[in-house]
Every structure is written in C-alpha cells, then in structure tokens.
Amino acid sequence: MNDKNVLLRVENIHTYLGASHILKDVSLRLGHGETLLIMGRNGMGKTTLLRSIIGLSPPKRGKIFYRGSEITGLATEIIAKKGLALIPEDRGIFPNLSVYENLIMSSRPSPTGRRDWDLEGIYELFPILIMRQRNLGNQLSGGEQRMLSIARVLLTHPDLILIDEATEALAPILRKEVALVLKKIKDSGVALVIVDKYINEWMELADNNIILSKGEIVFQGNQDKLLKSPLSLQSHLGL
Amino acid sequence: MELSFYLIQLLNGIQLGFLLFLIASGMTLVFGIMGIINLAHGSFYMVGAYLAYWVTSLTDNLLWGILLALPLLFLIGFLIEKLAISFLYHRDHLSQVLLTYGLILILSSLQIIFWGKEFHGIDIPSPLNGSIALTDHQNYPVYRLFISFICGLTAFGMYFVIQKTRLGMKIRAGSSNREMLRILGIDVNKLYSIVFSVGIVLAGFAGMLVFPLNAVYPGMEENILIMSFVVITLGGIGSIRGAFLSAMMIGILETFGGVFFPEISSFLVFGLMALVLMWRPQGLFGQFR
Ligand SMILES: Nc1ncnc2c1ncn2[C@@H]1O[C@H](COP(=O)(O)OP(=O)(O)OP(=O)(O)O)[C@@H](O)[C@H]1O
Numbered sequence: 386m387n388d389k390n391v392l393l394r395v396e397n398i399h400t401y402l403g404a405s406h407i408l409k410d411v412s413l414r415l416g417h418g419e420t421l422l423i424m425g426r427n428g429m430g431k432t433t434l435l436r437s438i439i440g441l442s443p444p445k446r447g448k449i450f451y452r453g454s455e456i457t458g459l460a461t462e463i464i465a466k467k468g469l470a471l472i473p474e475d476r477g478i479f480p481n482l483s484v485y486e487n488l489i490m491s492s493r494p495s496p497t498g499r500r501d502w503d504l505e506g507i508y509e510l511f512p513i514l515i516m517r518q519r520n521l522g523n524q525l526s527g528g529e530q531r532m533l534s535i536a537r538v539l540l541t542h543p544d545l546i547l548i549d550e551a552t553e554a555l556a557p558i559l560r561k562e563v564a565l566v567l568k569k570i571k572d573s574g575v576a577l578v579i580v581d582k583y584i585n586e587w588m589e590l591a592d593n594n595i596i597l598s599k600g601e602i603v604f605q606g607n608q609d610k611l612l613k614s615p616l617s618l619q620s621h622l623g624l
Numbered sequence: 625m626e627l628s629f630y631l632i633q634l635l636n637g638i639q640l641g642f643l644l645f646l647i648a649s650g651m652t653l654v655f656g657i658m659g660i661i662n663l664a665h666g667s668f669y670m671v672g673a674y675l676a677y678w679v680t681s682l683t684d685n686l687l688w689g690i691l692l693a694l695p696l697l698f699l700i701g702f703l704i705e706k707l708a709i710s711f712l713y714h715r716d717h718l719s720q721v722l723l724t725y726g727l728i729l730i731l732s733s734l735q736i737i738f739w740g741k742e743f744h745g746i747d748i749p750s751p752l753n754g755s756i757a758l759t760d761h762q763n764y765p766v767y768r769l770f771i772s773f774i775c776g777l778t779a780f781g782m783y784f785v786i787q788k789t790r791l792g793m794k795i796r797a798g799s800s801n802r803e804m805l806r807i808l809g810i811d812v813n814k815l816y817s818i819v820f821s822v823g824i825v826l827a828g829f830a831g832m833l834v835f836p837l838n839a840v841y842p843g844m845e846e847n848i849l850i851m852s853f854v855v856i857t858l859g860g861i862g863s864i865r866g867a868f869l870s871a872m873m874i875g876i877l878e879t880f881g882g883v884f885f886p887e888i889s890s891f892l893v894f895g896l897m898a899l900v901l902m903w904r905p906q907g908l909f910g911q912f913r
C-alpha cells in the first residue's frame with residue numbers, strides 16, 4: 386500500500402487507562418474503502434484501540450494519521466468532523482430524542498461536500514426505522530438501536546466507520562442483517578473497522594484481520610493466512 | 625369582592641409566572657445539561673435591568689435601551705462562561721456554589737459602584753403607558769399586558785428552538801450523553817457556551833421588561849434569586865416544561881397569597897414546594913439520573 390492510498394495509519398501507539406498500560410505498540414494501516422476486522426477475547430483492548438483512534442482515549446506515545454495528516458491528540462469532535470465515525474459498544478442512542486431526531490441531529494455532508502445519503506435512502510436501507518420514527522430512543526429494541534446507530538453515522542457522511550461489537554447480543558438473523566447492511570456500506574466506498582466476536586459473518590467482507598491479545602497485535606493478515614494459522618484462532622479467540 | 629379584582633390578581637400572577645419562567649428556564653437548562661449550579665443566575669435579572677436602564681437613559685428610548693442591552697448581556701454571559709464557568713465543568717458542586725456565590729457579590733458590588741444606591745426609573749413610553757378598563761372603576765395597565773405578551777412570545781420561541789430545531793435536539797441530547805455528542809462531531813463546549821449565554825440573556829430580558837414598571841434599585845434581584853430556585857426544583861431540574869408549569873403556579877400563588885395572606889405568603893410558596901417534593905422528590909417533570 387503506498388502512502389496515497391492509506392486512509393488511516395496507526396503508528397506504534399501506547400495507550401494508558403489510569404495507570405494501566407492497555408495498548409502496547411499497536412500499528413496498523415487501512416486503505417480507502419477497505420474493511421479491517423479486529424478480534425480478540427474480552428478485555429484485550431479492542432474498544433480502547435477504537436477510542437484511541439477517535440481521540441477519546443488518546444495514546445501517550447505513538448502517532449495516528451488520517452488522510453496523511455496527524456490527528457493524535459486532537460479533540461474527538463474535530464477528528465469526527467474529518468470524516469471518522471465511531472459506533473460505540475452501547476450504541477449511544479439518545480434516549481430522550483425520537484428516532485427521527487436521533488437521525489437528523491448530527492447529519493451533515495462529508496468534509497469534501499459529499500451528500501450520498503438522505504433520509505429517504507436511509508429508510509430504504511433500514512425499513513425497520515420507518516415505523517419507529519416517532520418513538521423515543523429508549524423505546525427501541527437492541528436490534529433497532531443497532532440499525533439506528535449505523536443509520537445515524539451514515540448521515541454524517543464519514544469515510545471511515547469504526548464499529549464496536551457489531552453484532553453482540555443479536556439473534557443470528559439480525560447478525561446477518563447487520564452484515565448485509567455493512568456490506569452495502571462498504572460497496573458505497575466507506576472504509577470499515579469492525580470489532581466483533583462472531584467472525585464468521587465477516588469472513589467475506591474483511592480485507593484484513595487483526596487479533597489483539599493483552600493490548601498487542603498477535604496476528605495480522607488476510608483470511609487465507611488467518612485460516613492457515615489455527616493456532617492464533619484457537620489460542621486467541623477460543624475457536 | 626368583585627370578579628374583576630380576581631381577574632386582576634390572576635393577570636398579575638400570570639405576568640409574574642412568565643417572568644419567573646424566563647429566569648428559571650436558562651437556569652434549569654444550565655443545571656440539567658451542563659451540570660452547573662449557577663447561584664448567580666438570578667443576578668442577571670438585575671444586570672439586565674440596569675443595562676437597559678443605562679442605555680435607555682443614554683438614548684432616551686426604551687426600545688433602543690432593550691435592543692442594545694440584549695447583545696451586551698450576551699457578550700457578558702459569553703465572557704463569564706469562558707473566563708469562569710468553563711473551569712467548573714469537571715469540578716464538584718461545592719466549587720460551583722462557591723464561585724457563583726462570589727459572582728453574586730461581585731455583580732451587586734459592581735451595581736452599586738456604577739449606579740449607586742438610589743432608585744432609578746423611567747417613564748413608560750406611550751402607547752404602552754395607558755390602561756384599559758376592566759369594569760367601570762377597575763383599570764389594568766397596558767404595560768403589564770405587554771410584558772405578558774412579550775414573555776409569552778419568548779417562551780414560545782424557546783419551545784420552538786428546543787423542540788423543533790437541530791440546536792434544540794443537540795441541547796436535549798447533551799443532557800443524556802455528552803461523549804456521544806462529541807463522537808458525532810458536535811462541539812460540546814460551544815453548545816455549553818451558547819446555552820449559558822442565552823440563559824443569561826433570558827434572565828436579563830425579564831429584568832429589562834420589568835424595570836420601567838418598578839424602577840431599578842439595589843437588591844431588586846434578591847427575591848428573584850430565591851424564587852427561581854424554587855421554580856426549577858419544583859418543576860424538575862433540566863425540564864423546560866416543568867419550569868413553565870411551576871413558574872406559573874408560583875407566580876399565581878405568590879400573587880394571591882400576597883393579597884389574601886400577606887403574613888404567610890412566602891411560606892405558601894415554600895410549602896407548595898415541600899409538598900410536591902414529598903410526593904415527587906425529582907420535581908414535577910424531573911428525571912432521576
Ligand atoms: N478505566 C480503566 N482503567 C484501567 N483499566 C481499564 C479501564 N477501562 C478498561 N480497562 C481495562 O482495559 C483493558 C482493555 O479494555 P477494552 O474495553 O479495550 O477491551 P475489549 O477488548 O474491548 O473488551 P470487550 O471484548 O469486553 O469489550 C481491559 O483489561 C480492562 O479491564
């Protein structure tokens with residue numbers, strides 16, 4: 386990957402939470418429109434990595450670049466405005482806002498002025514939300530919240546979406562639905578970083594895979610390499 | 625007593641309720657969304673009144689007095705948020721109480737330094753200085769109706785902004801999850817700065833509307849400081865709807881109480897608050913978080 390094609394570059398970051406050294410020398414690269422799957426058992430630092438990238442838990446050492454310019458240490462809202470979106474573990478749906486309000490409150494064109502998505506397109510992709518427009522955020526099921534959280538960031542027109550625990554606690558049929566939606570999003574040219582414990586859903590979608598263990602990258606490679614190293618799958622994912 | 629007498633008291637009560645609402649709405653938003661207890665919020669009622677009096681006496685025109693004092697007050701609110709309040713976001717309530725209590729003292733000292741201890745009034749300009757006849761021998765001042773009308777418009781404007789605009793959605797969202805706002809690319813500090821400054825402007829606007837009626841004088845804000853606290857506690861902290869309802873209740877109760885039971889009128893207001901809080905400790909529209 387030459388530098389021009391790199392969308393996100395993480396270079397040797399070390400992140401601390403309180404006194405604990407959580408991320409240790411993590412580096413990765415992601416090209417425009419590519420999908421990266423991050424795996425690892427509970428507590429291995431997946432969430433911390435996403436939070437470091439978006440500036441919520443900035444690294445103490447190391448650097449992060451987005452579109453070639455450094456974003457380490459910038460405020461989260463400034464990083465977000467550059468076209469990075471995070472869908473957190475808890476989805477962050479505002480409970481006291483209606484579904485419609487959750488959708489439009491932060492909608493904006495991309496930094497380059499791209500406006501591919503409007504409400505109509507969103508409702509086409511997430512028909513489940515149409516019936517729910519007037520419901521409050523706290524009246525949604527887990528699956529509906531997941532869909533709303535994805536729909537909401539699409540309306541901010543990011544070039545990169547970081548999605549934590551993409552299908553956690555969802556029924557198999559809903560997991561498939563999330564996978565289908567993310568595939569469509571990938572096809573529209575948006576890069577994805579997916580954190581999930583169910584890796585089967587993502588085998589086709591992911592261009593690259595990372596396994597984190599105790600804050601370190603212990604595996605990095607494509608599907609072929611992943612499937613050929615059953616050791617990593619077994620010892621780090623329990624598969 | 626005649627019916628028109630009750631009508632007059634009711635109109636006065638509503639007018640007081642509207643004024644309390646203008647003051648308390650900003651305070652309840654600042655408390656509910658930013659988590660800041662601003663004891664000095666009611667002081668800006670006085671600051672607004674004095675600024676409007678000052679500009680009015682310079683321009684000899686009440687309308688200009690108010691129109692120019694509003695942006696001035698916004699600027700003051702903006703600076704106070706930047707230079708003082710913004711340091712309190714990560715501090716406990718005690719620090720907030722200490723700083724904002726200090727602000728009360730500073731503001732009232734500045735008031736005496738700049739304008740002295742005298743009463744200052746202006747003449748209500750025509751056509752607002754007239755009165756309308758309710759019955760053969762009962763009149764009601766037009767200016768009081770004018771206050772209620774303007775306050776009603778302002779309250780409606782606020783309702784519209786909070787409920788129907790994206791700014792309002794962000795403000796409401798901020799009371800439940802600030803971190804998510806930032807993740808979505810929304811500058812929370814800017815939002816706070818706007819909410820705080822507009823809250824100050826609203827409190828000051830109440831003072832600007834009232835001073836032609838009652839003049840400006842030292843200590844004019846004392847009663848307001850306390851009553852606005854009662855309003856936000858009774859209504860439920862962070863709730864605009866609650867603030868409106870409780871401001872009206874307290875405005876009317878205070879007015880009727882003052883007429884029929886003057887000895888215990890302030891007791892009535894606090895008694896109502898105590899009763900409601902026993903039944904709903906979170907206030908009428910408050911939520912436990
Ligand atoms: N505030 C904190 N202070 C110190 N350590 C923390 C703090 N928050 C989390 N940790 C630790 O940091 C490590 C990484 O947490 P993180 O949430 O990034 O893991 P994760 O891979 O996302 O886990 P999960 O799969 O459970 O979501 C964990 O061991 C956790 O115990």
Ligand SMILES: [Mg+2]
Nearest residue numbers: 431432433474
């Ligand atoms: Mg996690």
